[in-house]
Amino acid sequence: MTQPDPIQPDSDQRGQPQPTVPDMTGAKALWATLAAHGINTVFGYPGGAIMPVYDALTYYPEVRHILARHEQGAIHAAEGWAKATGQIGVCIATSGPGATNLVTGLADAMMDNVPLLAITGNVARHLMGTDAFQEADITGITLPITKHNYVVTDPDELPMIIAEAIRIARSGRPGPVLVDIPKDVQLAAFHGELVRPQATPEMPAPRPEAIAAALELLKSAQKPVLMVGGGAQGASKEITAFARAWQIPTITTLMGLGAFPASDPLWLGMPGMHGSVAANHAISQADVLIGFGLRFDDRVTGRVKDFAPQAQIIHVDLDAAEIGKIVRAHLPVRADAAQAAVALTGDAVPFERPEWNAQLAEWKTRGEHPTTWGAAQAVRQVVARLRPDDILTTDVGQHQMLAAQLARFEKPRRWLTSGGLGTMGFGFPAGLGAAMAEPQVTSIVIAGDGGFQMTAQELATLTKYDIRNVKICIINNSYLGMVRQWQELFHEKRYSEVYLGDSNPDFLKLADAYNIRGWRADNSGDLESAIDAWLSHDGSALLEVVVPNEHGVFPMVPAGAALYEMIENEPVKVPDLGEKMNTLASNTAVSEVSSERKTEASP
Amino acid sequence: MTSPIQPTPDHLVSALVRDEPRVLTRITSLFGRRGYNIKSLSVGTTEMPGVSRMTFVVSGDRGVVEQAMKQLDKLHDVVKIIDHSLEKFVDRELVLVKVRVENTDRRIEIRQMAEDFRARIVDAGHHALTFEVTGDEGKITAFIEQMRPFGILETMRTGRIALTRGSNADIPSHIYHEGETQTLEPLLQSAPREGKAREVNNLF
Ligand SMILES: Cc1ncc(C[n+]2csc(CCOP(=O)(O)OP(=O)(O)O)c2C)c(N)n1
Numbered sequence: 001m002t003q004p005d006p007i008q009p010d011s012d013q014r015g016q017p018q019p020t021v022p023d024m025t026g027a028k029a030l031w032a033t034l035a036a037h038g039i040n041t042v043f044g045y046p047g048g049a050i051m052p053v054y055d056a057l058t059y060y061p062e063v064r065h066i067l068a069r070h071e072q073g074a075i076h077a078a079e080g081w082a083k084a085t086g087q088i089g090v091c092i093a094t095s096g097p098g099a100t101n102l103v104t105g106l107a108d109a110m111m112d113n114v115p116l117l118a119i120t121g122n123v124a125r126h127l128m129g130t131d132a133f134q135e136a137d138i139t140g141i142t143l144p145i146t147k148h149n150y151v152v153t154d155p156d157e158l159p160m161i162i163a164e165a166i167r168i169a170r171s172g173r174p175g176p177v178l179v180d181i182p183k184d185v186q187l188a189a190f191h192g193e194l195v196r197p198q199a200t201p202e203m204p205a206p207r208p209e210a211i212a213a214a215l216e217l218l219k220s221a222q223k224p225v226l227m228v229g230g231g232a233q234g235a236s237k238e239i240t241a242f243a244r245a246w247q248i249p250t251i252t253t254l255m256g257l258g259a260f261p262a263s264d265p266l267w268l269g270m271p272g273m274h275g276s277v278a279a280n281h282a283i284s285q286a287d288v289l290i291g292f293g294l295r296f297d298d299r300v301t302g303r304v305k306d307f308a309p310q311a312q313i314i315h316v317d318l319d320a321a322e323i324g325k326i327v328r329a330h331l332p333v334r335a336d337a338a339q340a341a342v343a344l345t346g347d348a349v350p351f352e353r354p355e356w357n358a359q360l361a362e363w364k365t366r367g368e369h370p371t372t373w374g375a376a377q378a379v380r381q382v383v384a385r386l387r388p389d390d391i392l393t394t395d396v397g398q399h400q401m402l403a404a405q406l407a408r409f410e411k412p413r414r415w416l417t418s419g420g421l422g423t424m425g426f427g428f429p430a431g432l433g434a435a436m437a438e439p440q441v442t443s444i445v446i447a448g449d450g451g452f453q454m455t456a457q458e459l460a461t462l463t464k465y466d467i468r469n470v471k472i473c474i475i476n477n478s479y480l481g482m483v484r485q486w487q488e489l490f491h492e493k494r495y496s497e498v499y500l501g502d503s504n505p506d507f508l509k510l511a512d513a514y515n516i517r518g519w520r521a522d523n524s525g526d527l528e529s530a531i532d533a534w535l536s537h538d539g540s541a542l543l544e545v546v547v548p549n550e551h552g553v554f555p556m557v558p559a560g561a562a563l564y565e566m567i568e569n570e571p572v573k574v575p576d577l578g579e580k581m582n583t584l585a586s587n588t589a590v591s592e593v594s595s596e597r598k599t600e601a602s603p
Numbered sequence: 604m605t606s607p608i609q610p611t612p613d614h615l616v617s618a619l620v621r622d623e624p625r626v627l628t629r630i631t632s633l634f635g636r637r638g639y640n641i642k643s644l645s646v647g648t649t650e651m652p653g654v655s656r657m658t659f660v661v662s663g664d665r666g667v668v669e670q671a672m673k674q675l676d677k678l679h680d681v682v683k684i685i686d687h688s689l690e691k692f693v694d695r696e697l698v699l700v701k702v703r704v705e706n707t708d709r710r711i712e713i714r715q716m717a718e719d720f721r722a723r724i725v726d727a728g729h730h731a732l733t734f735e736v737t738g739d740e741g742k743i744t745a746f747i748e749q750m751r752p753f754g755i756l757e758t759m760r761t762g763r764i765a766l767t768r769g770s771n772a773d774i775p776s777h778i779y780h781e782g783e784t785q786t787l788e789p790l791l792q793s794a795p796r797e798g799k800a801r802e803v804n805n806l807f
């Protein structure tokens with residue numbers, strides 16, 4: 001993750017316009033520009049309207065193209081690449097259906113601030129707007145889910161537009177940019193100039209007045225709490241130093257996991273809907289809350305009006321629009337997280353708040369996961385094997401929340417998950433992309449039986465490129481587990497359309513069909529030896545863990561409840577005569593929440 | 604709805620935008636998907652090639668309008684946002700009103716009334732007169748109310764347009780520096796405004 005940035009606008013060695021190849025066309029100018037930006041890998045899928053680009057690719061051996069099996073696989077792989085490295089991911093698709101298959105990934109990248117360049121072909125300029133074969137208005141479609149998008153109408157402008165698109169994707173709060181290139185523009189003779197990469201604008205430094213005010217607030221705090229979000233993944237070192245200098249208990253959001261080392265005693269875990277008891281109570285009772293690079297998502301805040309009700313909130317964010325959007329900041333600091341953290345570290349007075357610390361220590365003991373066999377136990381055993389450099393990606397569902405609760409990250413950019421959009425199908429291709437970016441590390445994917453099947457076709461990509469460092473673990477609970485959990489708790493156990501067990505494939509046979517080795521375990525002891533075999537296998541491999549669908553994910557803050565109203569432990573279940581489990585306490589738990597605030601819990 | 608509706612205040616906001624394809628769509632779709640209410644929007648070219656100016660009337664409380672401005676400011680094609688509540692401004696609107704004329708007496712009455720408003724006749728027919736009126740919102744609304752009893756056949760309003768008062772041009776000179784066309788930090792960073800911006804919650 002500390003690889004040098006390949007995009008070096010001012011360096012002499014890199015980023016020079018490439019020498020032009022003969023018969024320069026728009027398509028060749030595209031590859032030359034990408035190569036000049038140090039882009040050495042793109043993920044994509046060809047088709048009619050992008051064929052000139054694929055043809056021109058043969059002239060640029062310095063760029064490796066990875067052929068996915070679905071454009072969604074390609075774009076999630078590009079996201080995984082970008083999330084792990086912090087550098088831009090690139091994907092390519094044809095017009096119409098190829099382009100629309102990118103939509104989910106673009107929306108995902110927009111939500112999670114992933115720097116991404118998506119290139120699409122389109123019908124020739126004179127056909128645009130005529131409902132031509134495979135024409136889709138992809139710029140119109142993706143307008144609200146890209147940071148910006150372009151249609152290239154002049155081939156000579158292509159290098160400039162690509163350079164600008166890359167700059168926009170990477171600068172400030174990163175995000176996806178789409179460049180749509182009509183087929184005749186790809187084919188046209190190119191008479192323009194190749195360009196150097198553009199420098200990204202300087203990140204805003206915090207204003208001295210804001211820093212002074214923040215220092216004052218911090219010094220006055222009796223119950224301080226630090227919240228670190230995904231926007232701080234690049235500022236991990238500075239924020240860790242800041243937290244340690246002040247001795248502030250630290251919470252990392254789902255997107256912020258890894259930005260602060262989990263082994264540090266100051267770490268309280270993750271906040272929000274499936275957050276830790278310690279994190280949620282600490283927020284609810286804090287008197288000063290300082291947040292870096294987070295946007296107070298509704299999954300983090302619970303009922304907003306009761307979020308951190310006693311706290312003075314210092315909100316440090318790059319994006320002015322995030323400050324005050326959901327939660328009122330008493331002290332808004334619009335700045336780059338790293339610079340703000342450094343500015344706040346110098347004058348640190350380490351907190352000595354024995355009472356607060358004792359309270360935190362007590363909360364930390366609460367909200368244990370079940371140790372009987374089930375998804376939590378399975379995930380615990382798998383994540384226990386993570387080494388500090390390993391990458392863990394997840395899909396979306398119960399297994400994701402369990403992994404977020406149980407995995408311990410020491411470094412940023414090792415935890416890749418779809419947070420903002422909650423995209424099922426993300427985990428495996430993202431893990432594949434990350435594995436390609438960092439072939440020396442192990443990329444572990446934890447997916448559900450449901451979500452894995454949304455992008456399982458990318459097993460072929462593993463095989464095609466002989467990618468050896470992806471370890472897929474499917475937590476097979478035979479259900480769309482997270483939806484089932486909500487049905488159990490909030491829809492009186494009407495399990496509507498969530499059962500998969502009657503029709504799931506044999507996952508080992510599926511892997512085998514792609515020439516990938518697989519292991520299966522359905523109890524704790526077997527799992528241990530299966531994990532050994534799976535991880536030590538020389539090459540990518542799949543591990544299916546069969547678990548009963550007995551436990552939900554807890555702690556849980558029901559939608560609409562305040563963080564301090566969380567259900568700490570799984571309500572006691574009593575087996576009834578049928579095969580379904582009966583929940584005694586769930587209804588009471590829910591009604592408690594929807595009724596008055598509990599007095600002892602209210603701050 | 605019969606219950607008294609809380610009047611939501613109107614805010615006047617202008618934006619300089621680059622004349623790029625879909626810039627209007629980008630802006631209106633942003634307002635639409637975030638649920639901001641645009642009461643009027645007018646667009647025109649400026650003295651600078653490639654740059655247009657828009658004035659919006661946004662209704663909503665201060666927080667909503669601030670959020671709208673910040674979101675607008677993030678659009679690549681938006682060069683600068685001018686929050687007219689921070690400085691004195693002039694605003695104008697133009698309206699065309701077609702009024703029914705029943706008989707000669709009425710015609711005289713209508714014309715006299717229109718003179719009080721300095722309304723110009725831009726079309727005169729046997730049974731109708733079309734007036735052009737410019738002014739601020741109050742004047743235009745008053746004119747329409749005055750004409751209503753005679754029978755208004757059609758109206759068209761341009762929506763308000765506004766400029767900051769005084770010799771301060773709102774337009775920063777460095778818009779088109781290569782490689783930083785999108786990096787203006789209008790409201791939030793531009794030095795002369797800073798003091799005022801700070802009075803507004805959450806602007807730094
Ligand atoms: C593309 C998509 N469709 C639907 C959902 C809604 N959803 C969220 S979690 C979930 C269940 C996931 O099931 P599975 O992959 O088996 O994981 P589990 O919860 O069982 O661990 C569903 C359907 C989603 N997040 N994404």
Ligand SMILES: [Mg+2]
Pocket residue numbers: 397448449450475476477478479480481
């Ligand atoms: Mg499942």
